[in-house]
Amino acid sequence: MSNVGMHNKERELCLSGKGVTKVFGTGSKKVVAVDNVDFEFYQGELISIVGESGSGKTTLAKMLLDLIPVTEGQILFQGAPRDTSTHKKKKEYWRGIQAIFQDPFSAYNIFTKIDTVLLDCIHMRGGRRLPKQKKIELMEEACRFVNLEFHELTNKYPFELSGGQQQRLMIARIFLLKPDILLADEPTSMIDACSRATILDMLLNLRDETGMTIIFITHDIGLAYYISDTVYIMENGRFVESGTADEVILNPKAEYTKRLIDDVPKIYEEWDLSTVEL
Numbered sequence: 001m002s003n004v005g006m007h008n009k010e011r012e013l014c015l016s017g018k019g020v021t022k023v024f025g026t027g028s029k030k031v032v033a034v035d036n037v038d039f040e041f042y043q044g045e046l047i048s049i050v051g052e053s054g055s056g057k058t059t060l061a062k063m064l065l066d067l068i069p070v071t072e073g074q075i076l077f078q079g080a081p082r083d084t085s086t087h088k089k090k091k092e093y094w095r096g097i098q099a100i101f102q103d104p105f106s107a108y109n110i111f112t113k114i115d116t117v118l119l120d121c122i123h124m125r126g127g128r129r130l131p132k133q134k135k136i137e138l139m140e141e142a143c144r145f146v147n148l149e150f151h152e153l154t155n156k157y158p159f160e161l162s163g164g165q166q167q168r169l170m171i172a173r174i175f176l177l178k179p180d181i182l183l184a185d186e187p188t189s190m191i192d193a194c195s196r197a198t199i200l201d202m203l204l205n206l207r208d209e210t211g212m213t214i215i216f217i218t219h220d221i222g223l224a225y226y227i228s229d230t231v232y233i234m235e236n237g238r239f240v241e242s243g244t245a246d247e248v249i250l251n252p253k254a255e256y257t258k259r260l261i262d263d264v265p266k267i268y269e270e271w272d273l274s275t276v277e278l
């Protein structure tokens with residue numbers, strides 16, 4: 001865990017919300033997916049949002065990204081009400097916030113070759129006029145950062161990569177885009193534990209290198225404890241508890257948090273063979 005203190009008043013507010021609510025459908029089909037949540041995310045923090053399936057995590061993420069409108073409440077970017085009323089302002093906002101989704105495949109246009117995927121990132125950051133050689137160097141650097149070989153990727157399509165390679169390519173994109181905020185909705189769910197650890201490490205390195213804020217969405221409260229500065233616990237669309245990772249997980253107050261912690265597999269108990277009769 002980093003040394004970002006919860007009560008340090010110097011910290012810069014990067015994304016916050018008041019009374020943020022999302023209601024889907026009407027009448028008997030009405031679902032309150034996100035129910036009146038308040039939050040304050042600070043620059044450079046790693047925030048985990050933890051909750052069971054259906055608790056509203058992805059719905060909140062989509063509102064943060066402005067992919068769906070809020071039903072009620074307000075989202076503030078760097079302390080000011082977010083304005084995405086025009087196409088231009090929306091594009092500007094999306095320069096500041098980027099996402100990695102559960103399904104890496106959905107992030108790519110299948111007809112776009114990998115070099116173009118990476119080149120587009122350089123262009124989005126204003127590098128369109130850079131010399132060709134400089135662009136190649138940037139792409140090579142991004143690939144090295146995630147342990148991919150750029151020359152093996154040129155002229156390939158994203159669907160020609162393995163699941164793990166696709167996810168690393170997503171992180172290479174983030175490396176080039178350098179957003180203020182990265183929203184990661186269980187980016188590692190599709191891959192094996194070993195690649196999962198590597199990718200988490202890459203995300204943490206990226207945060208250390210760029211100072212970006214990472215909002216990490218997960219079911220896994222143990223993982224959240226391991227990587228986060230701040231944790232928000234979500235149950236049925238509400239935040240039942242939030243605070244530093246230590247506060248929330250070592251000293252949980254909500255029954256729901258206690259239950260999530262109890263559900264973490266007890267690996268040590270499982271491997272305690274002293275009771276096994278030989």
Ligand SMILES: Nc1ncnc2c1ncn2[C@@H]1O[C@H](COP(=O)(O)OP(=O)(O)OP(=O)(O)O)[C@@H](O)[C@H]1O
Nearest residue numbers: 024025031033051052053054055056057058059060
């Ligand atoms: N487009 C939609 N229309 C209607 N209901 C929806 C829609 N999207 C989500 N919901 C409902 O909102 C609730 C929250 O869903 P959401 O996808 O945000 O959960 P989640 O916490 O991301 O779950 P998971 O961990 O399984 O990804 C669920 O009851 C879901 O069925």
Ligand SMILES: [Mg+2]
Nearest residue numbers: 057058059185
């Ligand atoms: Mg989800």
